[in-house]
Amino acid sequence: MKAETRNYWLRAGAAIAFLLVVALVINFAAHGTFLQPDNVVRVLRQITYNFIMGVGETFVIITAGIDLSIGSLISLTGVVMALFANATGLHGFPLVAATLLVGLAVGAAAGFVNAVPVVKLNLPPFITTLAMMQIALGLSYILSGGQPVPLQMTDFQHTGYGVIPHTKIPYPVIWMIVVLIISSVLLMRTRFGRYVFAIGGNEEAARLAGVNVGRVKTAVYVISGMCAAIVGFLYMSLFSSGSPQTATGNEMLNAIAAVVVGGTSLMGGRGAIIGTFFGALLIGFLDNAMNLLQINSYLQWVVLGVVILLAVVLDELRKRYLKRA
Amino acid sequence: MRGIGKTFPGVRALEDVSLDLYAGEIHALVGENGAGKSTLMKILAGAQRADSGEIAIDGKTVTIDSPRTAENLGVGMIYQEFNLVPALNAVDNIVLGNEPAKGLLLDERAARARAEAVFSELAISLPLTVETSQLRVAQQQLIEIAKVLSRHARIIVMDEPTAALTDREITKLFEVIRALKARGVGIVYISHRLEELPQIADRVTVLRDGRVIETRAAKDFPPDEIIRAMVGRRLESHFPELPPVAPGAAVALKVQDLTRPPAVNGVSFEVRQGEIVGLAGLVGAGRTEIVRAIAGADVPQKGTIEVQGRVIRIRSPHDGIDAGFAFITEDRKAQGLVLGMSVRENVTLAHLGQFVERDQLIDRRKEEQTTREYIDQLQIRTPSTEQLVRNLSGGNQQKVVLAKWLLGNAKVFLFDEPTRGIDVGAKAEIYDLMVKLAAGGAGIVMVSSELPEVLGMAHRILVIRGGQIVREFARADATPDAVIAAATGAAA
Numbered sequence: 001m002k003a004e005t006r007n008y009w010l011r012a013g014a015a016i017a018f019l020l021v022v023a024l025v026i027n028f029a030a031h032g033t034f035l036q037p038d039n040v041v042r043v044l045r046q047i048t049y050n051f052i053m054g055v056g057e058t059f060v061i062i063t064a065g066i067d068l069s070i071g072s073l074i075s076l077t078g079v080v081m082a083l084f085a086n087a088t089g090l091h092g093f094p095l096v097a098a099t100l101l102v103g104l105a106v107g108a109a110a111g112f113v114n115a116v117p118v119v120k121l122n123l124p125p126f127i128t129t130l131a132m133m134q135i136a137l138g139l140s141y142i143l144s145g146g147q148p149v150p151l152q153m154t155d156f157q158h159t160g161y162g163v164i165p166h167t168k169i170p171y172p173v174i175w176m177i178v179v180l181i182i183s184s185v186l187l188m189r190t191r192f193g194r195y196v197f198a199i200g201g202n203e204e205a206a207r208l209a210g211v212n213v214g215r216v217k218t219a220v221y222v223i224s225g226m227c228a229a230i231v232g233f234l235y236m237s238l239f240s241s242g243s244p245q246t247a248t249g250n251e252m253l254n255a256i257a258a259v260v261v262g263g264t265s266l267m268g269g270r271g272a273i274i275g276t277f278f279g280a281l282l283i284g285f286l287d288n289a290m291n292l293l294q295i296n297s298y299l300q301w302v303v304l305g306v307v308i309l310l311a312v313v314l315d316e317l318r319k320r321y322l323k324r325a
Numbered sequence: 326m327r328g329i330g331k332t333f334p335g336v337r338a339l340e341d342v343s344l345d346l347y348a349g350e351i352h353a354l355v356g357e358n359g360a361g362k363s364t365l366m367k368i369l370a371g372a373q374r375a376d377s378g379e380i381a382i383d384g385k386t387v388t389i390d391s392p393r394t395a396e397n398l399g400v401g402m403i404y405q406e407f408n409l410v411p412a413l414n415a416v417d418n419i420v421l422g423n424e425p426a427k428g429l430l431l432d433e434r435a436a437r438a439r440a441e442a443v444f445s446e447l448a449i450s451l452p453l454t455v456e457t458s459q460l461r462v463a464q465q466q467l468i469e470i471a472k473v474l475s476r477h478a479r480i481i482v483m484d485e486p487t488a489a490l491t492d493r494e495i496t497k498l499f500e501v502i503r504a505l506k507a508r509g510v511g512i513v514y515i516s517h518r519l520e521e522l523p524q525i526a527d528r529v530t531v532l533r534d535g536r537v538i539e540t541r542a543a544k545d546f547p548p549d550e551i552i553r554a555m556v557g558r559r560l561e562s563h564f565p566e567l568p569p570v571a572p573g574a575a576v577a578l579k580v581q582d583l584t585r586p587p588a589v590n591g592v593s594f595e596v597r598q599g600e601i602v603g604l605a606g607l608v609g610a611g612r613t614e615i616v617r618a619i620a621g622a623d624v625p626q627k628g629t630i631e632v633q634g635r636v637i638r639i640r641s642p643h644d645g646i647d648a649g650f651a652f653i654t655e656d657r658k659a660q661g662l663v664l665g666m667s668v669r670e671n672v673t674l675a676h677l678g679q680f681v682e683r684d685q686l687i688d689r690r691k692e693e694q695t696t697r698e699y700i701d702q703l704q705i706r707t708p709s710t711e712q713l714v715r716n717l718s719g720g721n722q723q724k725v726v727l728a729k730w731l732l733g734n735a736k737v738f739l740f741d742e743p744t745r746g747i748d749v750g751a752k753a754e755i756y757d758l759m760v761k762l763a764a765g766g767a768g769i770v771m772v773s774s775e776l777p778e779v780l781g782m783a784h785r786i787l788v789i790r791g792g793q794i795v796r797e798f799a800r801a802d803a804t805p806d807a808v809i810a811a812a813t814g815a816a817a
Binding site: 198 | 643675678687
């Protein structure tokens with residue numbers, strides 16, 4: 001096996017082993033309730049949202065950017081999709097598909113607006129996406145009148161909280177797996193993905209090698225907006241309404257935490273979708289475990305913060321160790 | 326400074342260099358690019374440390390281990406790139422890091438008084454409260470001088486102070502320098518403008534290849550003799566034989582009236598297939614900017630570019646690659662490579678399209694195979710195709726850059742300092758490769774600051790000065806003295 005491949009599997013194996021140990025410890029502490037199938041499925045469903053947001057954020061962060069607007073975009077796309085679904089006369093699959101497409105279009109448009117000042121004027125994405133965070137939140141309140149917009153039909157319930165017949169696998173988990181596969185292939189196997197890494201590693205070298213830097217950067221913000229739209233769609237289906245209050249402000253931070261815990265460098269040029277998956281999984285484990293153990297929810301925040309800090313510190317130490325070796 | 330030596334990995338930058346400077350003396354330091362002037366001055370300023378030798382100030386041996394120590398010892402540096410904070414005004418810049426205070430608060434009146442005192446002493450007037458970024462270069466330079474002087478500098482190093490000034494500003498600068506001299510300040514004056522030395526300098530020291538060649542009173546050291554000392558008699562080194570350009574060879578590249586102010590001002594030339602054209606000139610003459618504008622790295626303001634007779638429009642590096650250019654940049658780490666990517670990923674980056682199947686996925690196996698071919702062909706020393714480029718030596722990194730551009734079968738190769746900072750063996754391999762490319766019918770433009778390289782590796786030499794072609798030499802007529810004279814503007 002080639003060194004790089006071996007290294008990849010070593011790292012993935014280490015991550016899985018680590019998570020397994022964490023899971024066993026938690027399970028022991030929680031008197032065996034943690035690893036019960038129902039609970040495992042619950043964790044998987046819970047991390048779906050965080051993971052899918054983290055996927056978009058992973059693309060952005062590998063280009064050395066950041067997208068702060070994704071939390072608000074969940075609310076905005078949810079509200080728009082709920083209003084659309086109620087207004088259109090469609091039913092069944094066409095309704096669901098059309099609604100999703102509308103949401104994706106809104107998310108993509110917001111991502112495009114995020115990217116334009118970054119690409120054209122070289123403004124920091126921190127600022128443009130911060131502005132979009134406010135704009136999208138404001139718009140979602142204006143469009144909804146400040147109240148949740150209840151769906152007037154039941155066509156969405158499967159995508160929200162249903163399970164695949166005769167199994168315990170929830171539909172959102174299927175979404176997660178599909179997003180995981182598509183985004184991994186896009187990032188690891190296509191020209192676009194290679195350019196994403198190259199831009200994060202050395203933007204000027206990428207440009208001089210003929211990479212259309214503006215187009216690739218625009219695309220990553222569009223992808224990020226569309227990932228937020230998928231989460232908006234899943235939440236809307238779950239709650240049977242689109243609400244401006246869906247985004248509480250923590251979603252975006254949790255997504256960035258999953259990306260960073262998963263080993264993607266905030267400096268750009270390095271990262272992986274599977275890492276974000278493991279990051280989301282670890283955070284999901286801890287969340288769930290602390291709930292099972294009835295740990296004070298304020299303390300949970302502290303623990304989460306410490307985990308994020310530990311993850312980046314360990315990663316940095318690992319890099320220094322490798323450099324010395 | 327006595328017996329100063331400094332070695333960088335693979336390069337002996339300074340060897341037993343001694344330089345003395347009297348109070349109230351203006352001592353000019355000249356030499357070609359890479360002769361060791363900057364390194365010597367950085368050692369004096371504490372930015373780098375010498376491997377051997379000693380420095381004495383006022384007869385006392387001192388250890389300069391940081392810029393701070395240098396400053397405390399009265400050494401002031403004025404680099405070509407100023408160290409001013411653009412958003413601060415003249416007063417704030419002058420007192421920066423050294424602010425007079427009343428308790429916890431800044432004492433603005435004292436700061437202003439200090440700045441005004443220095444200005445009046447030098448008989449200069451400047452707007453004190455305007456942001457530095459709004460001032461002209463010459464004014465910024467005066468602020469730099471006032472800044473080092475306000476720190477009681479007794480030794481001031483000026484690196485190419487007149488490079489960006491107009492004639493009138495130079496006259497003013499010289500008055501200020503003479504005022505400094507009258508105060509007893511010793512000045513090391515680094516310049517490429519040989520013609521101004523008799524006006525301003527007391528003595529001239531010539532450095533070449535890290536050694537002092539000669540120190541002489543400026544009035545007895547005419548420019549042509551300085552040039553001879555700068556260039557020296559070199560061993561004609563290991564350059565391969567250039568194949569002659571076929572008499573009827575077609576034009577590979579034709580550039581007309583290429584303009585992109587301020588660095589490129591109306592450049593026209595042709596390169597035939599199989600021909601290597603060298604662009605010679607001093608740092609800042611506009612050579613790099615010319616090739617950047619051709620390659621699409623910068624968009625020219627006007628001018629036309631033809632490749633093999635076809636006029637092409639280039640608005641980005643991508644267009645340049647489509648038109649058949651390969652642009653090997655001067656700074657491989659900043660512009661040529663993605664250091665955190667593997668050899669394979671760097672080699673294929675500019676031509677990934679060749680490795681994409683109909684399913685739009687990259688064919689890793691094909692990438693690896695091609696990369697391995699180039700590793701063999703160019704003898705890149707790397708453990709595998711997957712090694713991160715960061716971990717390779719300079720010469721091998723440069724070969725990765727070359728592999729990246731060989732992959733595209735370009736019609737015109739633009740080399741900017743192709744052998745900078747790499748060892749002799751890798752240099753020879755790169756020269757052989759250039760010859761091979763030329764023999765294969767490519768047109769080659771090579772920018773180089775190493776005069777022997779330009780003289781040894783080009784069929785024709787264009788001397789650039791002020792963003793224009795000032796002289797053209799056929800290989801047979803090009804002597805080091807003549808090229809340097811044209812590049813510095815000295816009449817020769």
